[in-house]
Amino acid sequence: MTFQSTDFELKSAQELLSWSFERFGPDVGLASSFGMEDMVLIDMIAKLDNRIKIFTLDTGRLHEETYEVMERVRSRYGLEIKTYFPDQDAVEQLVRNKGFFSFRESVENRKECCAIRKVEPLNRALGELKAWVTGMRRDQGVTRTDIAKVVEDLDHPPLIKINPLADWSQEQIESYIETNKVPVNALHKKNYPSIGCAACTRAVEPGEDIRAGRWWWENPEHKECGLHR
Numbered sequence: 001m002t003f004q005s006t007d008f009e010l011k012s013a014q015e016l017l018s019w020s021f022e023r024f025g026p027d028v029g030l031a032s033s034f035g036m037e038d039m040v041l042i043d044m045i046a047k048l049d050n051r052i053k054i055f056t057l058d059t060g061r062l063h064e065e066t067y068e069v070m071e072r073v074r075s076r077y078g079l080e081i082k083t084y085f086p087d088q089d090a091v092e093q094l095v096r097n098k099g100f101f102s103f104r105e106s107v108e109n110r111k112e113c114c115a116i117r118k119v120e121p122l123n124r125a126l127g128e129l130k131a132w133v134t135g136m137r138r139d140q141g142v143t144r145t146d147i148a149k150v151v152e153d154l155d156h157p158p159l160i161k162i163n164p165l166a167d168w169s170q171e172q173i174e175s176y177i178e179t180n181k182v183p184v185n186a187l188h189k190k191n192y193p194s195i196g197c198a199a200c201t202r203a204v205e206p207g208e209d210i211r212a213g214r215w216w217w218e219n220p221e222h223k224e225c226g227l228h229r
């Protein structure tokens with residue numbers, strides 16, 4: 001089946017979430033790292049009659065604050081969160097051969113770490129689905145300016161990738177969170193607009209791109225972990 005992204009461009013985030021469940025039923029899931037965008041989507045999902053399943057990737061190197069907001073989601077919304085972990089043998093071999101911080105030595109090493117800790121677990125998660133929802137937005141950085149709201153996922157065929165917040169601004173995200181009293185990661189108040197693994201995320205300085213704190217030692221065009229292209 002072919003999906004034309006222009007057919008969905010005028011739909012609201014809530015309309016896209018409703019459509020995704022109507023179209024894919026239990027075979028659609030939200031990939032969440034519990035950042036601001038994901039929390040907006042979780043709040044929207046909790047208000048739907050038919051709830052989209054939620055899954056997350058635990059790399060083994062997350063901030064404590066990320067686990068805390070994950071537990072707040074469970075207690076507030078009563079939603080089940082399925083967690084996928086990296087292959088233990090692969091992690092042990094990586095650390096044994098290259099140490100704990102090989103990802104800072106080169107882009108290739110960093111992508112290797114991401115592949116083990118993120119991409120492989122994601123592939124397992126997506127293997128159980130026909131479509132997945134993300135919190136990606138066009139103004140999150142140079143690698144995301146052209147994302148569509150609904151697109152055939154060429155990296156994971158034949159899956160469909162749904163980005164309900166693609167056209168939202170940071171101001172819209174913050175307004176929704178404030179209006180709906182949505183819980184957020186405590187790191188956001190410490191100038192962490194984008195949060196990944198603890199060792200690969202820093203606070204951003206005034207005027208910096210919102211993803212400048214991710215893999216800050218690399219050039220902007222390299223700043224994707226392999227989950228999104």
